[in-house]
Amino acid sequence: MNLEKYKVSTSIKLKNFDTKEVLEEAKKKLKKLRKKLSETQDTMYAEGKYSVLICLQGMDTSGKDSLIREVFKDVNARGVEVHSFKVPTELELKHDFLWRHYIALPAKGKIGVFNRTHYENVLVTRVHPEYVFGENIPNIKEIEDLDDAFYHDRMERINDFESHLAKNGTIVLKFFLNLSKDEQKNRLLRRLNIPEKNWKFSVGDLKERKLWDKYQFCYEDLLNSTSKENAPWFIIPADDKDSARYILAEILQKELDKYDFKAPELPEKVAVRIDEFKEQLNNE
Template sequence: MNLSEFKVIEPIQLKQLPTELDLQLSNKKLKKQLRKERRDLGEMQNTLYAHNKYSVLVCIQGMDTSGKDSLVREVFKDFNVRGVNSYSFKKPTAIELQHNYLWRHFKVLPARGKYAVFNRSHYENVLISRVKPEIVLNENIPNINSIEDITPQFWENRLEQIKDFEQIIHQNGCIVFKFFLHISKEEQKNRILRRLNKPSKNWKFSPEDLKDRKLWNTYIDCYEDAINSTSKTHAPWYVIPSDNKHQARLLVAKLIKERMQTYTEIQNPILAEALQNQISSYKDELENS
């Protein structure tokens, strides 16, 4: 499996990219491989925590039913709870609307030594807000008084602001991953039907899902523009085939691990020489206590 093929390094067209791969692995084998990868990630996170100079931001985006929630649950299952926080960004609160749209994301960025996972992210502000521009009117922005005031230049400016945001945090030690979980429209239909057919999953369904489904092509266009405009070496996008959830989880885990391994300076701290010279005496003291 060539992991580099999932990284966006030149403009892409989502409709031309696969939503499933033929890895010739059963779901059982995919789960087994994921268990190994996430154990490795957990150990690497402990080292990141001890090193205490870098942080990691993982952004998960995708159409409704693309598997964001379960991917976060399964990929980060073996992390020490002190080292990872997950945030799901819903409709902005009244307090959040009193600030710029990036404020609520800035304030939960990961501390040094920690991961933050954004289940939906700052990109919602150039995705759902772009598809439904009436959302922007709630932000009370100067000179934006009607939908007609929200011009193409407005969205270009936002994409530039997002790039600046990611550049700032990168330059200050935050390693940024951005994953788009790419599912087919047919697979989305199947997953929505499963929600309707299974009583225990009914709560996940909203009639809004069907309205958004009718806007599928519009959403895809907005995703393409956002991905192509903001995939940079320091903050790359990865397009993950996600019709098979087990494949998607394994790919995300492998991609995080592969890139984190390039940060060879992230190592456990070495004890000061004076302390190292005293280790034997400390052991003796404990054993004789």
Template sequence: MNHDYLWRIREGLPARGQIGILNRSHYEEVIAPRIHDDALKDEMYPEGMDKDEVWPMRYRQINDFEKHLSENGFKVIKFFFNMSKEEQRERLLERMKDPEKNWEFSFNDVKERRHWDQYQEVFEDILSNTSTEFAPWYVLPADDEWYSRYIITEVMVDCLEKIDPQFPEISDEDRERLDEAIEELENEKN
């Protein structure tokens, strides 16, 4: 591989003054490899490192990366959709049985569901090791979609109020150019 496991996230970061929403992220690199026990088979992983040493190192790297973002003015907010096994089953069955929702279904969802208990252990480990003051996790009661959306809305509104985004101010030079452009368009003949 030509990149480390954080490269896609760095590439996808918003520019200053923009907001980015990532659906999934670098956290996938500390989930699936553990479930499928292929942590040391990929060349993205440190050569010769004991499997049990990889995850604490990754958590530290993720925390360092998120702290770097925070210290440089990028607010990091993380939501974890905590869904019960029964609710997931119901939603999968609905997607499978409703022809209008078949497009939402992936056979891989059923395959991965077979590892439910392992996923829960990994999720707990990740949340415990990567929720920080500068980049907290918000664990959402995902069985209740309305309430989860409510919590997300409250967290995001609070964040935006603290950030207090403002429209950029136009420079004197650009103001002159703008006035000229307005005059040009207003004087344009139809």
């Protein structure tokens, strides 16, 4: 599988990317790959030099929650931290727009997953610019102040943020789950048709669906503006959930393999006494 085709390394048009890719035995292959991911995280934790930040973005119903559950099912529960960013709280609005994301970053040795991310600040707020007024930013007094230049400036600050993370040992990998409008319709109908899924449905999903084209424009702009070698974006076809999960897991493992994590060796003065320690324990 050519994983490079999913990476945003040049200027792209979203319409040129497939939303559906069906891979043979994707579920079975993911199960096998999960064990390798678990081993990789264990070694990364033992080495203690790097952390991993995985950013997930996608339209409503693109499958972010279930993907997190299935991809990281076999990783040590203490090795994965998931943060889902909702509407900013009163406290969060009193800080700059990156503050709440910064304090949620994973420690060295751990994998952090942002389910919706700092990119909501150049996505949802760009589709609904009135939300920005809650941040009480100096010199932002009317909608006209929130032009393209405002959001492109924010994207540059995000690039700086991610560059800082990368230089300090955080491996930043970003995934856009590319869902088709037809498949979103099917998934919303499923939530309505299956009683036990009703709780997932929100009237707000229908309102946001009407803004589909605007969201696609904003996604395309941010993908082109913020995919960097030290924090790349990958566009994952999301209409088939099993394949999307496997593709993302393959990319993740391939990227982590580049770092060749190694667990530290025992100090020599301890290593030479291993037989002594074994005997001591066996003779208890």
